Amino acid sequence: MAPTPTEVDQKAINTIRLLAADMTAKANSGHPGAPMGLAPVAHTLWQYVMKFNSKNPNWFARDRFVLSNGHACALQYSMLYLYGYDYSLNDLEHFRKIGSKTPGHPERELPGIEVTTGPLGQGISNAVGLAIAEKHLAATFNKPDHKIIDNYTYAILGDGCLMEGVSHEAMAVAGHLQLGKLIAIYDDNHITIDGDTKIAFTEDVRKRVASYGWHILEVERGNTDVTEIYNAIEEAKKVDDKPTMICVKTIIGYGSFNQGTHGVHGSPLKADDIAHMKKEWGFNPEESFAVPKEVADLAKSRQEQGVKFEAQWNEEFKAYAAKYPNEAAELSRRIKGELPAGWEKSLPVYKPTDSAVASRKLSQLVLDDINSALPELVSGSADLTGSNLTNWKDVVSFQPPSTKLGDYSGRYMHYGVREHGMVAIMNGMDAYGGIIAAGGTFLNFVSYAAGAVRLSALSGHGIIIIATHDSIGLGEDGPTHQPIETLAHFRATPNVMVWRPADGNETSAAYKVAVESRHTPSILALSRQNLPQLEGSSIEKASKGAYVLNEDVTDPELIIASTGSEVYIARDAAALLAKQGKKVRVVSVPDFYTFDGQSEEYKLSVFPDGVPALSVEVMSAFGWDKYTHEHFNLDHFGASGPFQDIYNALEFTPEGIAKRGIATIDYYKGKAVNSRVHNAF
Amino acid sequence: MAPTPTEVDQKAINTIRLLAADMTAKANSGHPGAPMGLAPVAHTLWQYVMKFNSKNPNWFARDRFVLSNGHACALQYSMLYLYGYDYSLNDLEHFRKIGSKTPGHPERELPGIEVTTGPLGQGISNAVGLAIAEKHLAATFNKPDHKIIDNYTYAILGDGCLMEGVSHEAMAVAGHLQLGKLIAIYDDNHITIDGDTKIAFTEDVRKRVASYGWHILEVERGNTDVTEIYNAIEEAKKVDDKPTMICVKTIIGYGSFNQGTHGVHGSPLKADDIAHMKKEWGFNPEESFAVPKEVADLAKSRQEQGVKFEAQWNEEFKAYAAKYPNEAAELSRRIKGELPAGWEKSLPVYKPTDSAVASRKLSQLVLDDINSALPELVSGSADLTGSNLTNWKDVVSFQPPSTKLGDYSGRYMHYGVREHGMVAIMNGMDAYGGIIAAGGTFLNFVSYAAGAVRLSALSGHGIIIIATHDSIGLGEDGPTHQPIETLAHFRATPNVMVWRPADGNETSAAYKVAVESRHTPSILALSRQNLPQLEGSSIEKASKGAYVLNEDVTDPELIIASTGSEVYIARDAAALLAKQGKKVRVVSVPDFYTFDGQSEEYKLSVFPDGVPALSVEVMSAFGWDKYTHEHFNLDHFGASGPFQDIYNALEFTPEGIAKRGIATIDYYKGKAVNSRVHNAF
């Protein structure tokens, strides 16, 4: 039933506005305007709409909330503080200060923050992922008599989010998938940083979003009318086969002398402006961060309701568990993020006599073998299923049942040609919990998704990007599709694993570590071309990130360090050099990040002092210097032609590598050679 | 007047289809389906619509053509061959082979190819840039009696392009800007790689694109009806304040046994299938790459017209030059891509006594000073003008005059919050010629544009990305906005300059080299915070990419190498160390790419043997090992707080650097130290 707002509601809304004004003023930094415009929406959501328990922010059945215009976070922190999450007044007073719980943009590790936002367009895309996860787990675990998974996802987004390509991609996916429990609230204030939206944003947003298959609603009195906002949300809930965008007309910086201008967007309000608002709204102009008692009491009543919401659900879950003990145990495990005991035993293991297989195919063989042991794994592709080999036998597509192409319990996502949206959605699925999200594209086009990959790393989402066609070895598609800088890019990003397995055992190792790493995203760089199974590889050794492939060679005079599809060529080069009496160690380095985490002792055992090391990889040498003294890599773009022709032309052959190995041995003869893994501090 | 197609037209269309089938079959690789479906469109464009002179592909007044679905390039190569561009039958026969003129996706350096395409969504975005450039140069140079700049831009795009976020961004810009001479042809074939578009692409495309302000037209008989296609294009031309998208219904792989399925998308047709089509269409099934004489003659007639088109324009230009000699001389200079003599004299020069200024502001001071000397410079921002400082005093916005916000001769672009679209559009503007495109965003969000930056590098577009807020030094916005990996990413990309100037002279140097580099994109990483003017900096020295800042220090025992906002702190650290009797050289490295291009002698003079080098940069150390032995960098994300608090907390202070300098000196005492700029081969 629609609330009948009282004066206390109005007071609460103005309290939120003034908290945002005070926070940004005290910080002398931040964005007051959007929080002030959105205060009525936020008040409606927290007080009358969303189910949450602030005493247990991670209660699994909570509604999810995403502030896609993350720069408006003064709003979110104020709400979390008012509604009893673990924030103090001191946190609000230290907005945007080092060590506070109130950084410049909302970060996922903070209480009550579902996903890290700020980079525009990401939050709404994460929200699509959150809503997909809900649909999937509901379809997987609910029973006709027990809707144990049943929550809404709310997102607030602004003009900036709607302009970004990533939101286009994700919102198109949401429309196609008929995510009826996703409710986005568009802060329609006609202002962006550069000024009025008419400068650059004149599209018909409603028509555009409707074209994706969304349900569009309007709220005219967004600055004042809680009931109108509430009713629109109720209206949204009635349509269950379309996501809804509620367009709420607001005035940015409502109450300020400069309301409705971009002057209130990104800089604090002046003291006299804030004082004037406080007087106008019956607050003490001398006081900052004030929360009137009746406002606090109102919020408190909702907090108490939240405790009851969770208690009710816990009862409901008990009844579910009594009737469906296996499902309940499985859901509990997945909610906790624990892996099934022994899942890794299903990873395939190879012998050197097994046949040569492309690592993209090896990846599919892993998926074939582990998917039943790991039911939380949900795979997919950005319209390259047949190339990425991201599916497995008989996998069901995640689709609205009405399409007859699959159902919501399906574990395979068709993202369309939408790489950035895909990864941002995967981040949202990961944030929901209970799912391990994997998704594929060509390695080169992971760059399209760089913004989302970075947030995955920053927020610690354990997603798995299956990145096939990983080098010039893809051949004919040519330089537009051949990564040169991509591995360096992601190796340089904190908290990202970039696996480039050389054979079947290394591919299994990559999956083993990726699946076990629930707070680090992984990119698996996989070949289009066939790779032989290597003597000396094992899941255990590859899981260290780098290891010696030919341990039988003692006192080497040269180390050749390589990755992925070049390792077997390096091995053949070492064999050629052995015929010339040279003792050459071959080191496979499937993942820099994992190797960097090993002990100095182990690292020195792989790259010892006194032995020059030569890297071989058909990509940029950038960053290899941390391990190797010399580099046989690429400092230019690739070429279009059959794979072997390209490798031959660029001399990535046993002979070509051996030649550079000899040059390295000769150059360092008589010189002191320090292992690169040492550091002065 | 609409053409009355004859049997020869039909024969020509089937010739195009069979050339594409033969090319992909012979290569045993590539995409026959889209070329076969699009053959009637291509025939109409080349034979009846587009103005071009195949004997001078760079004739400036030509219509521009972009194949946004670049995987269909067998179509484009066939057309270029048929219409007399410098392609031979041998080139078609060597499709997708190393060294051929027919790589797997179209590349800009080839005759008749305007922009490199293949990565989906880029081509249509480039086309928006081409159309902007035309509008801008027309507004700048045309006279009421002389429309010397007056061409159309045609683009073919497919479902994949429309799904990508970059096309959303760029097409929204095109609609806002009312680019009436941009005509996009949508290959509406209902097939993507994963299968039918109903799997993931069910949006109402027409409604969506119309929402951007585009004019939408339909062609029902796209497989057969040249007249219908022609008439739609004529209809498009009648609307001059909206770009047009013509939705042409086609059947992918038209003529094949498997027409209309994704089976014909990405793999060659079988021999019997091709033979059957040849028989069906009256070709000799035994013959490949056949061009019937009447088809060749028809194309020849159009080629001859093209020679006349150019001759007419040359006459027109002569008349223009007679009446407007200054404008004609200026336009000729810009067409040739020559810079105005002495433009660089307007670059600001600083003395150490000049006040400290943020490098984003130094960048604006450069723009203030050079914009009149360099009228081809067109700047802009992705909705961050006030932060990027990418505008200059009194600059006019590039806007439709009807908006009253500017006009088409304006030199300032409001791209909206659309970074990827911005850079892809800039690539198109650069491809047109006569313009140097600059555009701003935060450095962190250049990553959103990574796909377009990469193509800029691959295609050699001399664009300038003004990337402000370049590090943790941006302060309060926090880790979501603070680049850590971004410089490494782009330093690892071939043919990209990544300037990070330390003061005013270095900022001028960055612009000098960026403007002079017409075939290498530049990213200028600029600070939010103030930087002092350095003793020892100069435009000349900084233009070498790296140089010794304090040449008075002889026989140093340590080198501290740094960039941008850390250089003055490194200088202060050296001063601290000098007080302890340590001789420390400070090296500023504003651009790796430029420094890498210097002679080994010069590089060794900066980083000599025997002296350990320590890098200092508040980003990933990844890649610094190529110059320095030790690193004081960041291997984690940043923090939200006032800039100086963050630097203090992370010890990026004179004291913090000096401490690591001492550790470096001590560690290398008595060890042989080789300069990292040596190489074995």
Ligand SMILES: [Ca+2]
């Ligand atoms: Ca706005």
Ligand SMILES: [Ca+2]
């Ligand atoms: Ca298609």
